[in-house]
Each structure stands twice: as C-alpha cells, then as structure tokens.
Amino acid sequence: MKLFEFEQHFPDEASCRDKFRQIRVKEGVVCPHCGNTHHYWKNSKQCFQCANCGYRQSLRANTVMHGSKLPFRYWFIAMHLLTATKHTFSATELQRQLGHKRYQPIWEMLHKLRSIMGKRDDRYTLKGNIELDEGFFSTETPDSRKGEKLKAGVGSQKKGKVLVIAESADVENAKPGMKPKKVGHIKMIVIPDLKATTIDGKAVSAVNPDSSIITDACSSHTNFKNLFGEHKSQVIDPKDIGKVLPWVHIAIANAKTLFADTYHGVKPEFLQEYLNEYCYKFNRRYFGEDLFHRLLMIGTSYQPDFEHRIYNSKAA
Numbered sequence: 137m138k139l140f141e142f143e144q145h146f147p148d149e150a151s152c153r154d155k156f157r158q159i160r161v162k163e164g165v166v167c168p169h170c171g172n173t174h175h176y177w178k179n180s181k182q183c184f185q186c187a188n189c190g191y192r193q194s195l196r197a198n199t200v201m202h203g204s205k206l207p208f209r210y211w212f213i214a215m216h217l218l219t220a221t222k223h224t225f226s227a228t229e230l231q232r233q234l235g236h237k238r239y240q241p242i243w244e245m246l247h248k249l250r251s252i253m254g255k256r257d258d259r260y261t262l263k264g265n266i267e268l269d270e271g272f273f274s275t276e277t278p279d280s281r282k283g284e285k286l287k288a289g290v291g292s293q294k295k296g297k298v299l300v301i302a303e304s305a306d307v308e309n310a311k312p313g314m315k316p317k318k319v320g321h322i323k324m325i326v327i328p329d330l331k332a333t334t335i336d337g338k339a340v341s342a343v344n345p346d347s348s349i350i351t352d353a354c355s356s357h358t359n360f361k362n363l364f365g366e367h368k369s370q371v372i373d374p375k376d377i378g379k380v381l382p383w384v385h386i387a388i389a390n391a392k393t394l395f396a397d398t399y400h401g402v403k404p405e406f407l408q409e410y411l412n413e414y415c416y417k418f419n420r421r422y423f424g425e426d427l428f429h430r431l432l433m434i435g436t437s438y439q440p441d442f443e444h445r446i447y448n449s450k451a452a
C-alpha cells in the first residue's frame with residue numbers, strides 16, 4: 137500500500153478500529169469458552185458477545201494485539217512499514233517515527249508481528265526439489281553469558297546456527313548468466329546444535345516426506361535418505377556452492393545484509409523472530425501491495441507466542 141493511500145484509508149484511531157473489526161468478522165470470531173463462531177458486536181462495550189454462551193471478548197482479544205495497550209493506529213503503521221518495502225524497521229526507528237516515549241512497547245509490538253508471521257508460515261511444509269544447508273548468523277552475547285571469557289577471535293559476537301531450506305526447481309535450458317535453479321518458498325529455523333537428530337526433527341516438520349532433498353556431504357544429514365523420497369548428498373567445493381545450493385546461500389547472504397544494515401545487534405534469543413519476518417516477506421515477494429492486507433488478516437486470527445519482557449534494555 138502506498139503512503140498516501142494509507143493516510144487516506146486510516147487517518148485516525150476510529151478508522152483503524154473499524155477496519156480491524158471488519159476483517160476480524162470476515163475471518164471469523166471464535167468463542168474461547170465454547171468454540172462457537174456466531175457473535176454479536178456490542179457497540180456500547182466495544183466487544184464481541186458469543187451468541188451461544190454470552191462470553192464477551194474485546195476487539196483485541198485473541199489477536200496479535202492481545203493484551204496490548206498501544207493504539208490501533210500504531211499497529212497499522214507498524215504493519216504498513218513492515219510490508220511497504222523489502223527492508224525492515226528497527227524498533228528504535230519506529231519509536232522515533234511514532235514519537236512514542238517508551239521503547240519497550242514498540243519493540244514488543246514488532247516482535248509480536250514477527251511471531252505471527254512465523255506462525256502463519258509454520259502451517260506450510262516445503263515440497264518438491266529442496267536445498268538444505270546450515271547458516272551461521274552473528275549474534276550478540278546473551279545477557280546470561282556476559283562476562284564469560286569467550287574464545288580468542290570470537291570477540292563479543294556469537295554465531296547462531298540456522299537450518300536454511302529452500303524449494304528450488306531446476307531451470308530447463310538456463311541461458312548464460314541465469315541462475316540454474318528457480319526458488320519457491322523458504323524456511324529458516326534456529327537450531328541449538330548441528331547433531332543429526334536435531335536437524336532430522338526440524339527437517340521432517342518443515343519438508344514434505346516425498347521431496348527430493350539436496351545437501352552437502354556433512355554427517356548431520358546421514359539419515360535423510362530414510363526420511364525423504366530422495367537424498368542427494370555431495371561433497372561441494374566452496375566455489376561451486378552457488379551452483380549446487382544457490383538459493384539457501386542467496387537467502388543467507390541477503391538476510392545477513394538486511395540485519396547488519398537495520399539492527400545494532402541481534403540477541404540470539406530473538407534471532408528466530410527476525411528470520412520469521414525475512415522468510416514471511418520472501419515467501420510473499422510477489423504479493424505487492426496486497427501484503428499489508430494479508431498481514432492485517434493474519435493479525436486478526438493469530439495470537440503471538442511472544443511475551444518476552446526485558447525492561448530497561450535495548451535489544452535491536
């Protein structure tokens with residue numbers, strides 16, 4: 137959505153509330169008490185009332201805004217900014233744009249939006265020809281480990297381990313200069329270690345079992361032949377990585393650049409949230425101006441898992 141359209145459609149708090157209610161009704165309000173989906177809107181109380189049991193829930197309850205006291209318009213502006221460009225916004229920048237005096241609620245709002253993006257993408261598994269590899273993202277030292285002596289050369293930076301998976305179909309008769317493969321959807325999943333059992337579990341939940349999966353010859357992938365339709369494992373010369381696993385490495389490089397350009401540092405405990413946003417937008421790169429409405433739709437139907445609160449701390 138273009139900026140002037142946003143201003144036109146959502147000039148104030150009331151227009152944002154109305155739009156949110158309208159979409160929530162369209163997506164379906166569910167009673168958390170009895171599961172009924174038929175509700176009345178009680179205008180005097182600004183809440184939904186279940187037609188079956190009478191249970192009332194506010195407009196924000198059981199949505200991305202659950203428990204939030206920020207204006208609806210803040211949420212709309214955040215969704216607009218997150219979807220209007222290929223880039224993203226740090227909480228510091230959004231706080232500055234909104235002129236809000238406290239950092240923490242703005243930071244939480246962005247992470248809640250990233251959380252529902254991840255929940256939405258978790259509904260889908262990748263299928264067909266699949267590239268899979270591990271990526272290593274620089275993260276800050278977690279607060280709990282500050283003061284510990286880190287290994288020489290590591291400095292204050294730690295590496296977050298990420299399983300990166302991409303649907304990647306061969307391009308027939310690729311012309312010189314063209315990429316040999318065409319990318320579909322991607323997933324990036326933070327993993328605690330590189331053990332085969334850890335990676336097997338994550339790969340199985342992310343990839344359809346009929347898929348044909350290509351990886352390097354690392355021992356972490358030895359069980360894939362039993363888990364997927366086909367496993368192509370090969371020793372890859374680093375100079376050939378762009379031919380064999382092009383899309384996982386393009387995605388890793390682009391996400392790293394984006395994070396480095398936008399955030400002062402990413403704490404390891406929040407790395408997954410930033411990856412959620414990156415993958416969500418990558419997977420919807422052809423949606424164009426519809427992206428804002430899609431995010432608004434899932435905003436009415438998903439409640440974020442994100443409830444982390446660290447007051448008086450600046451985290452990305």
Ligand SMILES: [Zn+2]
Binds near residue numbers: 168187191
């Ligand atoms: Zn009910």
